[in-house]
Amino acid sequence: MTKKKSFLTFSMIFILILGLLLVGCAKPAEKIEMPSAQPAPAPQPPPLPPVPEQPKVEETKAPEVPTIVNVEIKGSKFNPQDLKIKVGTTVIWTNQDSASHTVTSSDKTLDSPDLSKGQTFSYTFTTLGVYNYICSIHPYMKGTVTVE
């Protein structure tokens, strides 16, 4: 008896589930088209950063060509040893050594006296060319000035 009852119960549950499934299939869920409330607003582009004020472009003038260039005589060397300058430039050599030096070119365009420590010699180059010079006391000390 109990066996039959349980079978009946099982059958009933099975039928019930079957029926539910059938109902589920018979009525497919209908998609209800809801009228879209409001059209999505077009995405706004991010606000542009404020444009910084352009600095006023001032008339650019050619940089002033230095009219005076210094050459240091130190450690028995001319520094800078090879100098390039524009025509019209004045070069000032300053002896920083305790030993005396000169600025002497072979053609005597440059012909300084003996320069003791702290003394200077200046020359304004008005002619294009390459000027090789030495120290007449220490001929191994060499320098050039290129005037262009």
Ligand SMILES: [Cu+2]
């Ligand atoms: Cu010297």
